[in-house]
Amino acid sequence: MIRIIIDAMGGDNAPRSNVEGAVLALQESSEIEIILTGREREITPFLSGKEYDKARLTIVNAEEVIETGEPPAAAIRQKKDSSIVVGMRMLKEGSADAFVSCGSTGAVLVGGQLIAGRLPGVRRPALAVVMPTQKGPTLLIDCGANVDAKPENLVQFAHMGALYMKYILKVDDPTVGLVNIGTEEEKGNALTRETYPLLKNEPGLRFIGNAEVRDLPAGVCDVAVCEAFTGNVITKMYEGVAKSLFSEIKGAMMSTTRGKLGGLLVKPSLKKLLKTFDGSEFGGAPLLGLSGLVVKAHGNSEAVQVKNAVLQCIGFKKNDLSDKIVSALKKEEE
Amino acid sequence: MIRIIIDAMGGDNAPRSNVEGAVLALQESSEIEIILTGREREITPFLSGKEYDKARLTIVNAEEVIETGEPPAAAIRQKKDSSIVVGMRMLKEGSADAFVSCGSTGAVLVGGQLIAGRLPGVRRPALAVVMPTQKGPTLLIDCGANVDAKPENLVQFAHMGALYMKYILKVDDPTVGLVNIGTEEEKGNALTRETYPLLKNEPGLRFIGNAEVRDLPAGVCDVAVCEAFTGNVITKMYEGVAKSLFSEIKGAMMSTTRGKLGGLLVKPSLKKLLKTFDGSEFGGAPLLGLSGLVVKAHGNSEAVQVKNAVLQCIGFKKNDLSDKIVSALKKEEE
Numbered sequence: 001m002i003r004i005i006i007d008a009m010g011g012d013n014a015p016r017s018n019v020e021g022a023v024l025a026l027q028e029s030s031e032i033e034i035i036l037t038g039r040e041r042e043i044t045p046f047l048s049g050k051e052y053d054k055a056r057l058t059i060v061n062a063e064e065v066i067e068t069g070e071p072p073a074a075a076i077r078q079k080k081d082s083s084i085v086v087g088m089r090m091l092k093e094g095s096a097d098a099f100v101s102c103g104s105t106g107a108v109l110v111g112g113q114l115i116a117g118r119l120p121g122v123r124r125p126a127l128a129v130v131m132p133t134q135k136g137p138t139l140l141i142d143c144g145a146n147v148d149a150k151p152e153n154l155v156q157f158a159h160m161g162a163l164y165m166k167y168i169l170k171v172d173d174p175t176v177g178l179v180n181i182g183t184e185e186e187k188g189n190a191l192t193r194e195t196y197p198l199l200k201n202e203p204g205l206r207f208i209g210n211a212e213v214r215d216l217p218a219g220v221c222d223v224a225v226c227e228a229f230t231g232n233v234i235t236k237m238y239e240g241v242a243k244s245l246f247s248e249i250k251g252a253m254m255s256t257t258r259g260k261l262g263g264l265l266v267k268p269s270l271k272k273l274l275k276t277f278d279g280s281e282f283g284g285a286p287l288l289g290l291s292g293l294v295v296k297a298h299g300n301s302e303a304v305q306v307k308n309a310v311l312q313c314i315g316f317k318k319n320d321l322s323d324k325i326v327s328a329l330k331k332e333e334e
Numbered sequence: 335m336i337r338i339i340i341d342a343m344g345g346d347n348a349p350r351s352n353v354e355g356a357v358l359a360l361q362e363s364s365e366i367e368i369i370l371t372g373r374e375r376e377i378t379p380f381l382s383g384k385e386y387d388k389a390r391l392t393i394v395n396a397e398e399v400i401e402t403g404e405p406p407a408a409a410i411r412q413k414k415d416s417s418i419v420v421g422m423r424m425l426k427e428g429s430a431d432a433f434v435s436c437g438s439t440g441a442v443l444v445g446g447q448l449i450a451g452r453l454p455g456v457r458r459p460a461l462a463v464v465m466p467t468q469k470g471p472t473l474l475i476d477c478g479a480n481v482d483a484k485p486e487n488l489v490q491f492a493h494m495g496a497l498y499m500k501y502i503l504k505v506d507d508p509t510v511g512l513v514n515i516g517t518e519e520e521k522g523n524a525l526t527r528e529t530y531p532l533l534k535n536e537p538g539l540r541f542i543g544n545a546e547v548r549d550l551p552a553g554v555c556d557v558a559v560c561e562a563f564t565g566n567v568i569t570k571m572y573e574g575v576a577k578s579l580f581s582e583i584k585g586a587m588m589s590t591t592r593g594k595l596g597g598l599l600v601k602p603s604l605k606k607l608l609k610t611f612d613g614s615e616f617g618g619a620p621l622l623g624l625s626g627l628v629v630k631a632h633g634n635s636e637a638v639q640v641k642n643a644v645l646q647c648i649g650f651k652k653n654d655l656s657d658k659i660v661s662a663l664k665k666e667e668e
Contacts, residue, residue, distance in 0.1 A: 134578050147515075147523040181481075181566035189481040189563045213570035217578035229523045232515035233564055236547035237571035244468050244551035245579055252603035259603040265596025269586035 001033050001056075002317045003096040004310050008038030009065045009083040010103025012300045015039070018102065019046035021306025026052040028307065031314060035096055037062045038083040062086040068299065072106030072145075076114055084108065088115035091292040098293040098313035100284065102301045109145045112287050112294040119322055121329040124149060125289030126157045127228070127296065128164060129235050135219025139165050140179075143231035143285065151195040154178070154225050158205055159328045160288040161223035167319040168286075168312065177211025177221030179230060185209070191227060199225070204328060284309035286316070289325065293317070335367050335390075336651045337430040338644050342372030343399045343417040344437025346634045349373070352436065353380035355640025360386040362641065365648060369430055371396045372417040396420040402633065406440030406479075410448055418442065422449035425626040432627040432647035434618060436635045443479045446621050446628040453656055455663040458483060459623030460491045461562070461630065462498060463569050469553025473499050474513075477565035477619065485529040488512070488559050492539055493662045494622040495557035501653040502620075502646065511545025511555030513564055519543070525561060533559070538662060618643035620650070623659065627651070 006022050008015040015038055022034045033056045036043055040061040047057075064082035066075045079085060084103060088111045091099045099116070101108045109127065118125055127144035130137045141161040142149065149157075158176045165174040178199055180188045185196050187210060199207045211221045216234065226234070249270075253263035284297030284305075293316045297309040316322075340356050342349040349372055356368045367390045370377055374395045381391075398416035400409045413419060418437060422445045425433045433450070435442045443461065452459055461478035464471045475495040476483065483491075492510045499508040512533055514522045519530050521544060533541045545555045550568065560568070583604075587597035618631030618639075627650045631643040649655075 134582065179567075181563060181570065213567050214574040216571070217574040229515060230564070230567055233513075233547050233567050234571055236515065237550070237568055238575055240548040240551040241572055241575040242579060245576060248468065249583070249604065253600050255603060258599050262596040262599025262601075262603075265592050266587050266600060267596075269589060269593040269596075270583065 002031055002098070002314055003033045003035065004313050005035045005037060005087040005090055005096045005099045006306065006310065007083045007087055007099070007101035007103050008036040008043050008059075009062075010101040011297070012102075013302060014102065015042050016046050017301055017303050018306050019043055020303035021301075021310065022057065023047070023050045023052045024303055024307040025310040026056055029311060029314060032056065032310070034058070034310070035060055035087075035090065037087040037090075038065075039063060060086060060090070066104055066107045068104045070104065070107070072104060072110040073114075075104070075107050076111045084111050085115065088112065088294075091116050091294070096292070097317045098295065100295045100297060100306070100309045100313065102297045102299055102306065105296055106145055108294060108296045109287060112290050116290045116292050116294060119289055119291055119326050121326055122289035123156060124153045125287055126153075126160060127231075127285050127287050128161055129231070129285045130169070131216070131224075131235065131238065133217055133219030137169055138216065138219055138221060139169070139223045140216075140231055140234060141223065141225060141288070142228045143235050144228045144287070147227060147229040149191070149227035151191065151198050154191075154195045154227065155198050155202055155332065156289070156329055158199060158202070158207070158223065158225045159332065160325050161225065162205060163321060163324050163328060164286060164288060165222050167321055167324070168315045171222050173206055174222035175206050175208045176223045176225060177208050179213060179216070179224050179226035179234070180210035181213060183210050183212050195225075202332065204331065284312065286312075291322070293322070336365055336432070336648055337367045337369065338647050339369045339371060339421040339424055339430045339433045340640065340644065341417045341421055341433070341435035341437050342370040342377050342393075343396075344435040345631070346436075347636060348436065349376050350380050351635055351637050352640050353377055354637035355635075355644065356391065357381070357384045357386045358637055358641040359644040360390055363645060363648060366390065366644070368392070368644070369394055369421075369424065371421040371424075372399075373397060394420060394424070400438055400441045402438045404438065404441070406438060406444040409438070409441050410445045418445050419449065422446065422628075425450045425628070430626070431651045432629065434629045434631060434640070434643045434647065436631045436633055436640065439630055440479055442628060442630045443621060446624050450624045450626050450628060453623055453625055453660050455660055456623035457490060458487045459621055460487075460494060461565075461619050461621050462495055463565070463619045464503070465550070465558075465569065465572065467551055467553030471503055472550065472553055472556060472558055473503070474550075474558045474560070474565055474568060475622070476560065476562040477569050478562045478621070481561060481563040483525070483561035485525065485532050488525075488529045488561065489532050489536055489666065490623070490663055492533060492536070492541070492557065492559045493666065494659050495559065496539060497655060497658050497662060498620060498622060499556050501655055501658070502649045505556050507540055508556035509540050509542045510557045510559060511542050513547060513550070513558050513560035513568070514544035515547060517544050517546050529559075536666065538665065618646065620646075625656070627656070
């Protein structure tokens with residue numbers, strides 16, 4: 001049995017989406033047990049009338065809730081009875097294999113590092129975001145909150161990201177690119193220029209050189225390695241440009257009668273397209289390098305996204321990804 | 335008379351687009367003189383039969399051409415008889431007020447700094463890109479080749495960018511935002527955290543705090559300040575996401591008969607939309623902080639974009655933007 005904790009109180013649609021997601025996951029997989037952390041009295045109403053294997057669902061009461069706007073480090077330290085802190089503690093103690101949250105990214109990242117702790121040999125954990133591209137998913141790592149990484153951190157990110165793509169998203173022999181503003185080796189800033197030769201000479205990685213930012217949406221590599229400020233800029237621009245463009249397209253279509261009619265006709269095609277550009281089908285963003293898997297799902301996740309994030313944890317555990325990360329980084333040290 | 339040099343040999347459509355752009359600019363404005371640098375024998379055929387004021391057009395022969403792939407610094411040093419080096423020299427000597435090129439960005443940036451030189455008080459010149467947004471243009475500065483800037487550089491970028499928006503794009507009292515991965519003051523990396531208080535306390539700027547990257551395409555500020563690695567990531571993501579999305583939209587529409595018919599109907603609206611998202615109507619990207627104006631236009635510019643880049647130089651000169659930059663930075667030093 002794989003034991004997965006869900007932060008019942010995290011996200012815009014909590015606790016409903018999280019509880020319903022738990023039920024969906026239990027219905028879909030017989031290999032998992034789920035522990036919901038949060039206010040029991042707010043959780044139970046959403047369970048009533050649902051059909052699922054009750055023996056595989058536990059609620060662990062936690063009275064406090066960490067809000068999205070709160071300074072993460074202070075929240076983690078002070079709200080000891082919050083759904084995130086209680087869940088992370090159970091992960092640390094080995095009472096569970098994975099922790100899934102749609103709550104505050106900052107609190108999940110800080111909690112993961114302060115409470116769950118790093119795997120042996122991991123200098124810095126990294127948040128990996130699955131970015132939809134024209135050729136399928138690209139894993140962008142690091143998109144977390146620890147900015148200004150060092151070259152040796154990026155080499156570890158490359159290993160962790162490649163293992164994730166290989167074993168979880170089943171991409172055979174994944175390619176690794178260094179996110180950069182040009183393709184030539186000498187391009188970029190101090191960090192990318194120092195990192196390039198390290199990645200080039202690193203055994204066990206299929207390094208393809210610099211991944212020019214402009215080519216990322218086309219799907220130029222399977223794993224795109226960068227430090228977290230850049231990773232955040234990329235995911236935010238992706239989201240921002242797509243949002244603005246779709247809103248403008250809608251506006252442009254609605255501005256004329258002809259456009260309105262055409263809009264009605266192209267709607268199904270565009271809807272299908274929007275789905276390919278929606279990363280949530282790949283589950284949440286894993287925080288790689290921690291003892292135990294921590295997955296951050298989008299704040300606006302609905303039950304089905306919560307379910308996907310939960311099911312994604314099965315492959316992680318089954319493939320002993322933590323062990324694989326530890327041994328890949330051990331080889332790197334030698 | 336405002337004297338503007340055009341690098342006749344730069345860009346994908348050179349020399350045709352540059353020569354035709356020169357003719358269009360001369361037809362549209364009686365205030366300018368144009369100097370074309372490049373291979374005279376390749377330029378003249380495109381002038382024959384055109385109607386324009388011949389007294390206001392000069393060709394200065396330059397035999398060499400700097401290609402886009404060449405290492406910029408070496409090219410500028412070695413190709414002394416290239417259209418870029420010859421043009422930059424004339425700018426330096428005061429034989430012209432501005433230099434416009436669709437050629438190699440690297441060579442234009444390096445040439446601008448090595449040959450034209452910086453204005454007094456300018457620590458680092460910056461390439462400013464006009465980014466179309468849902469609310470009109472946002473000036474993103476710096477998008478150049480000098481990465482890893484210091485906080486004091488960013489403060490100068492803010493002044494130069496605000497003056498450009500005010501006097502050239504006629505935005506009254508432009509707002510300045512610091513590009514960041516969150517809105518709170520303490521967000522970001524070492525550079526943004528050090529820069530924030532400097533911008534906040536800087537007189538003469540309408541600083542609105544952090545400009546969250548996700549909100550840039552919606553038009554959250556008039557001037558968005560960042561160091562060049564980030565600036566390049568943003569412009570490249572903008573271009574990459576828009577390109578991928580439009581290509582996918584086209585594909586989605588063509589995949590069904592219904593979509594095809596709808597696509598035909600929405601085509602005019604989408605075309606109009608594409609135009610609002612096309613930065614070239616604002617002219618080229620100015621390299622601010624140099625003695626004399628240097629404008630880098632897109633490599634795939636056609637005659638009309640070259641014309642726009644040329645006409646944009648008129649406002650720069652008429653408003654004495656160089657003097658305004660020098661005096662703004664002098665105040666900053668005091």
